[in-house]
Amino acid sequence: MKTAVHLIDDRTPGGVMRMVSFLTSAPDPTCRHSVLDFQDWRRLYPSPDIIVSHLAVSWRNLPMLLAMRARFPRSRMIHVEHSYTQSFTALNVANRRRFFNLLRTSYSVFDSVICVSEAQATWMRSRSLVALHALETCNSIVDFTAFSNVPPAGSRPRRLGLIGRLDRQKGFDIAIKAFRRLEGLELELKIFGSGSEEHHLKQLAKGDTRIKFFGHSATSSDIYAQVDAVLMPSRWEAFGLVAAEAFAAGRPVLAANVDALKEPDRKGITLVPGCGAGIWAKGLKSFCEKQIKLTPMGRGDADAWKQKMLGKWRDNLAGNVISP
Numbered sequence: 225m226k227t228a229v230h231l232i233d234d235r236t237p238g239g240v241m242r243m244v245s246f247l248t249s250a251p252d253p254t255c256r257h258s259v260l261d262f263q264d265w266r267r268l269y270p271s272p273d274i275i276v277s278h279l280a281v282s283w284r285n286l287p288m289l290l291a292m293r294a295r296f297p298r299s300r301m302i303h304v305e306h307s308y309t310q311s312f313t314a315l316n317v318a319n320r321r322r323f324f325n326l327l328r329t330s331y332s333v334f335d336s337v338i339c340v341s342e343a344q345a346t347w348m349r350s351r352s353l354v355a356l357h358a359l360e361t362c363n364s365i366v367d368f369t370a371f372s373n374v375p376p377a378g379s380r381p382r383r384l385g386l387i388g389r390l391d392r393q394k395g396f397d398i399a400i401k402a403f404r405r406l407e408g409l410e411l412e413l414k415i416f417g418s419g420s421e422e423h424h425l426k427q428l429a430k431g432d433t434r435i436k437f438f439g440h441s442a443t444s445s446d447i448y449a450q451v452d453a454v455l456m457p458s459r460w461e462a463f464g465l466v467a468a469e470a471f472a473a474g475r476p477v478l479a480a481n482v483d484a485l486k487e488p489d490r491k492g493i494t495l496v497p498g499c500g501a502g503i504w505a506k507g508l509k510s511f512c513e514k515q516i517k518l519t520p521m522g523r524g525d526a527d528a529w530k531q532k533m534l535g536k537w538r539d540n541l542a543g544n545v546i547s548p
Contacts, residue, residue: 226255228274228541233262233285237418237440238389239364239465240306244278246366250534255541262288271296274541277303281330289333300543303334306364310347311460311482327353338540340364340463341484362540364463365533370445371472372523377452379515381476383412384508385451387444387466390419395457395480395499397421400428400435402457402504409512414438416447448473453516457496457504461485467493474520478511492518 230244248257260268262279265288275296279285281303293301308327317323331337337354338361339345345361348354384403386396396415403413411434415425418440429435441447448454454470456479463484470477471492479485481495496507521529538544 226273226542228255228257228276229268229272230257230259230276230278231262231265232259233279235261236389237442239463240278242366242444243364243465247534247537250367252538254538265292268296271299273299275299275301276541277301277334278306279303280307281327283326286326286330289330293333300541301334302336302338302541303331304338304340305344305348306340306462309344309460309462309483315459324351324353331358334358335543336360336540338362341487343484343487344462360540362536363533364465364468365530365537366444366465366469367530368469368472368521368526369523369530370443371448371469371474372520372526374445374449374473374520376519377475379517381453381512381514381516382410383414383450383452384512385447385454385475386413386415386417387447387454387469388417390415390417390421390425392421393459393461395459396425397428398457398499398501398504399455399508400425401501402508403435404429404432405501405505406509406512409509411512412436414451416441444469445473448475451475453478453511455508456480456485457499458482458485459499464490471518472521472526474518476511476516476518478507 230248232244235241244259248259313320313323331354336358339348340363342361345359348359386399388394390396413435415437426437448470454466454475454477456464456467456477458480461483467477467479467485467490477493479493479495480499481497485493486495494511496504
């Protein structure tokens with residue numbers, strides 16, 4: 225049986241850790257999976273057949289990636305890009321030439337780079353960040369079968385949810401400011417998650433009794449049972465696992481027009497063409513006045529999707545995918 229080691233550099237609860245946990249715990253008759261903190265990579269012995277990076281590549285960890293490549297020349301090395309996108313670069317990178325040099329150099333260490341959305345892959349191709357033969361696309365994955373048990377939502381969104389890390393990336397500050405501008409509608413805003421922006425977000429929400437914080441929940445399906453719709457005002461989003469979960473739970477999504485969230489094949493999403501509180505308030509008001517009826521994904525469909533995506537991920541990790 226082959227061995228695959230998944231390297232991580234951040235165990236903060238969120239989409240990346242949930243996906244890694246699912247991939248490594250799902251029964252796999254062909255491969256034994258494990259998870260290792262990147263700082264402990266030198267403990268790897270014997271050489272694994274497959275090394276999967278779920279890291280945020282940086283100038284700081286580039287020397288270690290090069291050393292790992294030299295130490296394990298026969299291991300298949302794969303990088304899954306969870307972090308960087310076109311919108312991330314536009315908002316956060318001052319010296320783009322230097323940043324793109326970092327990405328090209330880091331990605332060249334690996335046998336393949338997996339993008340988690342087609343939007344991300346299109347951006348990488350446009351910037352020639354990865355050799356075309358080494359670039360693959362495979363959406364993020366978790367087990368959606370539990371969402372089939374979520375009761376249907378009301379036809380008009382009244383209980384709105386913000387779900388995920390309380391981090392600048394997720395744009396929850398935009399949603400709170402927009403929500404506070406809406407009056408005369410019987411709405412609730414429920415915020416599920418934890419993170420560095422918690423104090424700031426609570427200050428923005430202070431005095432509005434319609435806004436409540438519930439902290440992190442280990443059971444995602446329970447969260448979606450408490451809301452009628454989900455807001456995703458993300459500043460950048462490589463995939464947007466919450467949007468996929470919401471669709472599986474039969475919850476419509478109001479989302480920012482960025483990266484993977486604006487892909488035409490994403491279902492159940494209404495886009496807001498901007499990131500200001502004013503345009504979000506306008507979009508939110510219109511969204512809440514509409515009748516939107518979605519039904520949770522059936523258990524059979526969810527299980528079939530899970531098996532299909534697991535198969536695709538395993539083919540990618542094993543190198544069984546033929547690039548176009």
